[in-house]
Amino acid sequence: MNPQTPQTVLDPRYSDDKAGPVPWSAAEARLAAAEVFWLTTVRPDGRPHVTPLIAVWSEGALHFCTGPDERKARNLEANTSVVLTTGTPALDEGFDLVVEGEAARVTDEDRLAALAGAWVEKYGEDWRFEVRDGAFRGDGGTALVFAVAPRTAFGFAKGDPFGQTRWRF
Template identity: 60%
Template sequence: MEAREPVAELDARYSDPKATATPWAEARGLLQGAGTFWLSTVRPDGRPHVTPLLGIWAEGAMYFCTGPAERKAANLAANPHCVLTTGCNSLTEGLDVVVEGDATVVGDDALLRRLAGAYEEKYGQNWHFDVRDGAFHGEGGRALVYEVAPSKVLGFAKDPYGQTRWRF
């Protein structure tokens, strides 16, 4: 269940006159079903960093995991602002979605167990995680789990082209 239902607004400046605002249910469905997301963070020296990763939309937020020594973890420790994107690379069909927010480390074991189950359900047995000490543990070792509660979500529809902003 969604914790909060956002308000959808079509931005006519970037939309075809025939476009209508994309319903949140469509964007949420894309976030739930997408296999790959692109995470954008900022290095401590200000340079951008972008990397693909797996993600889960659950309980009204995006979740992803990474090793504590990875570049994205170091970036988020210095600056929690980030962007997650997903969609398709077609120019004429589909929907691209951009989620903006601040990443926070999840430490609640009950939530982590729910998320571990969601990872395995979505991505299969290769993505099985045990939960202990406020983190995921799997074949790759310990992984921090981050929550990104959206401050803003943008959707870019094609055919007709339309930009929807969902305000939370």
């Protein structure tokens, strides 16, 4: 995946007069540091499915893994459109991020090996995976790995000043 420089816009409808657009580099740093994300996929009947998971930011994309029989994996077979969100539960402080894009399966074993190392670096030894047959293998069995390069992302600064930044790729 090739990281791109997005068009960055502050939405004045949802921003304090003192707010300015947040640079994409600041959003990337927050995506890399965030520990928990919420993934939204679409069920075959059109209903949304939301679940928390962990993810790694690498080479311009968020990466997550899931068992092949889990609801999110089955949803992605029919519809690859996803949204990943992360942030803070506070109303008046912090920064929330929403990343919209398409989930693409990662099967290249060299890339998977690098991602497996990134999982351990970020989340510790409990998240060590072997790479085999185009997937992660761990104590829980097989895990398919997906990459989501942002198509559009939103950042919500909470507190003083509050603001909404949109990044389009």
